Amino acid sequence: MAAFRDAVTTWAAGGPGEPGHRAHTLAARLPVRTAVLLEGPSDVAAVETLAACRGRDLAAEGVCVLPIGGAMSAGRFAALLGPPGLGLRLTGLCDANERRFYARALERSDATRPGFFVCTADLEDEFIRALGTERVIALIRAEGDGRPLDTFLNQPAQRDRTTAQQLRRFFGTKKGRKIHYGRVLVEALGPDRVPAPLAGLFAAL
Template identity: 75%
Template sequence: MADMESFREAVTAWAAGGPDGPDDPDDPGDFARELAARLAVRTVVLLEGPSDVAAVDALAAGRDRDLEAEGVCVLSMGGAMSVGRFAQLLGPPGLGLRLTGLCDEAERRYYARGLERAGAAPDFFVCTADLEDELIRALGVTRVVELIRAEGDLRALETFLRQPAQQGRTPQQQLRRFLGTKKGRKIQYGRVLVEALDPGLVPAPLDDLLDHLLAGV
C-alpha cells in the first residue's frame, strides 16, 4: 500500500541516481510521480537531516496536525547541499510541488540558491545557529538537563562535561555539542525537546514553518 514513506524513499532514490531530464524514458522519477498523485502530495518540506524531521513531526503531532493527510511530505535530504537537486526534482522543473524548508544559518545560502535556480519561491525558515540551539534556548539549560536525566543519559552527559574540550564553553554550547555525540541522539532529542515545549516557547523558525504549512492547506 502506498504511503508517504514510500514517496520519501522514491524521491531519495530519484535524487541519488536520477536522469538528466524529466523526459528520460528510463526516468526513475516515474514511481515518485505516481505516488505524488496517488497520495495527493502538494507540499514538500526540505530538511537537512532526520533530527529536523523528528522535531517537525513532534510539533505537528502536538498540535493535532496530520501533515500526510494535508498532502505534506516532510523530507530529510541528507544535508543542505542537496537542496538544489531536490528542488529541481520536486519543484517547478519536476513534479511542480510547493516547496518550503527549515535550515541552519550556515546553510541559508544553499537553500536560497537551490530554490531560486529551480524557480521556486524562497519560502524557508532559518535557525539562528541550528535547531538544537533554538530548542535549548527555548527550554533553558536546567530543563534540558532534566529531560536528559529522564531519558537515562545523565551519566553520559556528566562524562562528556568532564572532557577538556568542554571547559570554557557555555552550558548551552555544551548541551548542543552533547546532542551530536552519539548516532541517533539528535533524532531522539529532536522529538523529546519539542514535546517538552510550552506552546508559547516554540522557536520562531519552527513555529513559522508549521503556520506556513497551515496557510497552504
C-alpha cells in the same frame, strides 16, 4: 507518503528512471502539494513530533517531510520537487550558516513563497534557547543520560564552551541521540515556546 519519500530520496541519489516515474505517479495519486526539505532525520523527528502534538496529520494534508542529507543537496531536491520537476510548493528549515545553499536552490528552481525558515545556529540551539539550559539538562537526566552527560562535560575540550554549546555538542556524540532528543525537546515545549523558525514553518503549511 512514506513510499513517495523513499522514491524521491532514491531519485535524488541518482537512481535510474524508475524512481522518478514512481515519484510522479505517487505524487499524483496521493496527491502531494508541499515538500518540507530538512537537513537530516533529527529535524524530521522534531517536525513530525510537533505535528502530532498539534493533532495534524501532515501526510493527509498532502505534506511530505523529507530529510535531504545535508544542505548541499537542497538544490538537487528543489529541482526535482519544485516548479522544474513535480511542481510542489517548497518549504523547510535550514541552519544559518547553510542559508546560501537554500537561497540558491530556490532561485534556481524558480520556487516562490513560503520559502525556508532559518535557525539561528541549528534546530537544537533553538530548542535550548526556548527551554533554557537547566530544563534541557533536567530532560537529559530524566531520559537516563545523566552519566554520559557528566562524563562529556568533564572533558577538557568542553571547559571553555558555554553550557548551550556543550549541550548542542552532546546531542551529536552518539548515533540516534539527536533524533531521540528532537522528539523529547519538542514534547517539552509549551504552545507559546515553539521556536520562531519552527512556528513559521507550521504556519506556512
